[in-house]
Amino acid sequence: MPQGRGLARVLVQRASSITLDWDTRQKSRFDATDSAGRQLGVFLPRGTVVRGGDVLVAEDGSLVRVQAAPQAVLRITACAEHGSPFDLTRAAYHLGNRHVPIELKPDHLKIEPDHVLADMLRAMHMTVVQVSEPFEPENGAYGDHGASAHGHGHGHSHEQGHAGHAHAAQAEPHVHGPDCQHEHPAPAAKPPAGKRIAIPVRAAPAAPHVHGPGCGHEH
Numbered sequence: 001m002p003q004g005r006g007l008a009r010v011l012v013q014r015a016s017s018i019t020l021d022w023d024t025r026q027k028s029r030f031d032a033t034d035s036a037g038r039q040l041g042v043f044l045p046r047g048t049v050v051r052g053g054d055v056l057v058a059e060d061g062s063l064v065r066v067q068a069a070p071q072a073v074l075r076i077t078a079c080a081e082h083g084s085p086f087d088l089t090r091a092a093y094h095l096g097n098r099h100v101p102i103e104l105k106p107d108h109l110k111i112e113p114d115h116v117l118a119d120m121l122r123a124m125h126m127t128v129v130q131v132s133e134p135f136e137p138e139n140g141a142y143g144d145h146g147a148s149a150h151g152h153g154h155g156h157s158h159e160q161g162h163a164g165h166a167h168a169a170q171a172e173p174h175v176h177g178p179d180c181q182h183e184h185p186a187p188a189a190k191p192p193a194g195k196r197i198a199i200p201v202r203a204a205p206a207a208p209h210v211h212g213p214g215c216g217h218e219h
Contacts, residue, residue, distance in 0.1 A: 015063035068134035076109040101137035
């Protein structure tokens, strides 16, 4: 449940928590131990990104609050003496041009440690300092995908015989039956392992025959 929306604050506060760094929160499969000591296995739809403040719902109905763990990041600010807000915009442009995950703040940027990028930024008269803080990079142009962005997740602990699941609700499958109007192609044969399969290409239709005075066909 993104940021625990729809839940009473007291329920979120009473929930157990798991503290995860950015690398783990990008994964769709990971193990974790919550603040109550439960061993959890989290299974999310592929592409899901979990944010600090999101809430997972375990299979037994219990809530698990996600916290973003402090981690090593580079904190980038404009030079106090000679810098300007434009310098920060310029730095963000050059980092984004290199497809670097960036956390954007009004007065600073944060990226994961990279000495090459740090040297580049310092050459642009930026101040670069390594700190330990939670890292929440900017979403892509279309936002996060999966449960943390669009719906709520479910989970369960290993104590239930399985680990904490978090998966978005999926559309109800279409059921084909006698009244279905869809074309149902025959299933393709599965090629043997390690073998390539050729996909036939339909030939272009022949040019139409033109009937005229010398045509021998019945008209």
